[in-house]
Amino acid sequence: MAVAQQPQEQQTQSKIPTKRIILWLGVISLLVFCLAPALWQLLTSFKTNDAIATIPTIYFPNLSELTFNHYITLGWNFLRYVFNSALVSVISTVICLGVGAPAAYTLARLNIPGKQIILSCVLVVSLFPYVLLFLGLLELVKYFGLGNNYISLIIPYTAINLPLTILVLRSFFLQLPKDLEDSAKIDGYRTVPMLLQIVLPLTLPALVTTGMLAFIFAWNEFIFALTFITKDEMLTIPVKVAQIGGASVYEIPYGPIAAATVLGTIPLILLVLFFQRRIVQGITAGAVKG
Amino acid sequence: MTTLQLENLRKQFAPDVIPVKDISLSVEDGEFLTLLGPSGCGKSTLLRLIAGLEQPTAGAVKIGGNVLNDIAPGDRNMAMVFQSYALYPHMNVSENISTSLRLKNVPQEEIKRRIANVSEKLGLGHLLNRKPSALSGGQRQRVALARALVRDPEVFLLDEPLSNLDALLREQVRQELKELFKSQNKPVVYVTHDQTEAMTLSSKVAVLLDGIIQQLDPPRRIYTHPANKFVAGFVGSPQMNLLTLNCNQNKAILGDYGFPLPQKGQSAKMIDMGLRPEDIHIATPEDELTVEGHVFLEENFGREVLLSVKVKGSDQTLRALIPPDDEWDNENIKLGWSHRQMHWFDAQSGERIEAADSPVLAS
Numbered sequence: 228m229a230v231a232q233q234p235q236e237q238q239t240q241s242k243i244p245t246k247r248i249i250l251w252l253g254v255i256s257l258l259v260f261c262l263a264p265a266l267w268q269l270l271t272s273f274k275t276n277d278a279i280a281t282i283p284t285i286y287f288p289n290l291s292e293l294t295f296n297h298y299i300t301l302g303w304n305f306l307r308y309v310f311n312s313a314l315v316s317v318i319s320t321v322i323c324l325g326v327g328a329p330a331a332y333t334l335a336r337l338n339i340p341g342k343q344i345i346l347s348c349v350l351v352v353s354l355f356p357y358v359l360l361f362l363g364l365l366e367l368v369k370y371f372g373l374g375n376n377y378i379s380l381i382i383p384y385t386a387i388n389l390p391l392t393i394l395v396l397r398s399f400f401l402q403l404p405k406d407l408e409d410s411a412k413i414d415g416y417r418t419v420p421m422l423l424q425i426v427l428p429l430t431l432p433a434l435v436t437t438g439m440l441a442f443i444f445a446w447n448e449f450i451f452a453l454t455f456i457t458k459d460e461m462l463t464i465p466v467k468v469a470q471i472g473g474a475s476v477y478e479i480p481y482g483p484i485a486a487a488t489v490l491g492t493i494p495l496i497l498l499v500l501f502f503q504r505r506i507v508q509g510i511t512a513g514a515v516k517g
Numbered sequence: 518m519t520t521l522q523l524e525n526l527r528k529q530f531a532p533d534v535i536p537v538k539d540i541s542l543s544v545e546d547g548e549f550l551t552l553l554g555p556s557g558c559g560k561s562t563l564l565r566l567i568a569g570l571e572q573p574t575a576g577a578v579k580i581g582g583n584v585l586n587d588i589a590p591g592d593r594n595m596a597m598v599f600q601s602y603a604l605y606p607h608m609n610v611s612e613n614i615s616t617s618l619r620l621k622n623v624p625q626e627e628i629k630r631r632i633a634n635v636s637e638k639l640g641l642g643h644l645l646n647r648k649p650s651a652l653s654g655g656q657r658q659r660v661a662l663a664r665a666l667v668r669d670p671e672v673f674l675l676d677e678p679l680s681n682l683d684a685l686l687r688e689q690v691r692q693e694l695k696e697l698f699k700s701q702n703k704p705v706v707y708v709t710h711d712q713t714e715a716m717t718l719s720s721k722v723a724v725l726l727d728g729i730i731q732q733l734d735p736p737r738r739i740y741t742h743p744a745n746k747f748v749a750g751f752v753g754s755p756q757m758n759l760l761t762l763n764c765n766q767n768k769a770i771l772g773d774y775g776f777p778l779p780q781k782g783q784s785a786k787m788i789d790m791g792l793r794p795e796d797i798h799i800a801t802p803e804d805e806l807t808v809e810g811h812v813f814l815e816e817n818f819g820r821e822v823l824l825s826v827k828v829k830g831s832d833q834t835l836r837a838l839i840p841p842d843d844e845w846d847n848e849n850i851k852l853g854w855s856h857r858q859m860h861w862f863d864a865q866s867g868e869r870i871e872a873a874d875s876p877v878l879a880s
Contacts, residue, residue, distance in 0.1 A: 406600075406601045406602075407603050407605065409570050409599070410605075411616075412569075412589070412590045412591060413570070413590045413595065413617075414591060414616045414620060415620040416620065417589075417591075428607045429607065
């Protein structure tokens, strides 16, 4: 028996490392593939102008080639644009969830005549490439005199994010056990407290996920922000970054652009890390027999 | 003293979707009414109508003579246990149990006392701080029960509370349920599709089909005197033998054999005969009714053997439950039973036909 087992053991021993090596190779190449542009920006933002311009490219700069200057040239002013972006994104996300969640709940639970038609309309709207709407929106913004007003960004961002929010939240509500709501009614909850105290806590993961998507879209949006806002102190980060220019037409300030990109991304990263814990699937586990 | 009354209750969702057609019944204190029926018979809808989760299209739900139709589910003072338990996943056990009391502004002291009381009764004391996700299926079921008991409601409603438990646990919880609700002395309405639960737990069973009560009787009578062919076939396991037989003068004909019809002077051409497998035995010389045939299928249950027998001169099948110790010849088996154990049903309407000589019990 012992003789027969030996080759088997050897086989399994030699098998596991190869499997692991392949796995880690895969993980690393995937990470490099996804993160390379971001890491490249990060590296550039810390390199001196000379180091940036050097060919062959310096991948591992020494101390003399590192600097904080790019960040310093951005100055405190840059916080103003971070604030603009944050304001527009937060408000549009909040409105989006505030309008989308009740709509989604209604479409999931109540029997409204023409429900299917409403749903397919929502779906069709989300199919439009939003750039197509852009010219029409510009006319509207001009007509209502909303140019250089945060509202001109908040409204379109909310509207563009709403269909996805409604569809995602609706499918979430559909899989939320209805027994829970019936049980709450029998326990004596009125409709609104029931929604707030029973349904809302269970919906939190879905709200955070869709809210995050809406927020990221609003934070990164460029065309609307470029067109509807021209006043410098109201610009959002993507537009501002694109406007950073050198002393002459022929100079492209790679360092400051990279630094601005990094600064503009940090809030998003912090946000995702913070809410990541909230996106815990299976929070409904234990409510009903699975 | 509370009485739960349903009067001509009807629920219509669409012109051709009528889960509850016309149901009237009443449940007194201490009575345990089971709504029994196959899926889609309207039993769950009926329970939801009683709870107030659905509004009836017509008819009334009453407690002690007061019409409840316009009263919200939370104000009806009924407790309901759901099939899925429906525990709030973000609250721990004691919060789950006490929600209804807190909403009614019961004083803290009283809430604490009642939780302690009910959790001791159900053995939940050590689980009070756990979230439902950290409980086993049986424990969740107890929490759901505790949530109902703690309210001290006027009526208990239970929607298939045992169907999510495994077979052994189910048997155990069934016994506990019976004791528990006996001590509560309140009207209980219990929905199930499981006839064992219906027979063992209830003091009264309502067999439902297509939104109509087929029979409303104590379990024993449902078994001995099924009101129609559906009830006869639905209650009892293995299923009752139901054979459609031709009539000839005063006899119903099964292969080479004839059985006297239940009522003299009957003119129908066909009649349905019902005979429970457990009422058939290997024929003895004293048996007045016997048939011969050959066994084509044998199923062993351990305690008894279920034989499927083709009757001589016919292709109809009789199934008989026989103690395994009995001896028989598979090729030529002789089965016997007595007159009293036969059930007769009208071939057209399916209604029960009482035998002329059998004592008619008041229902």
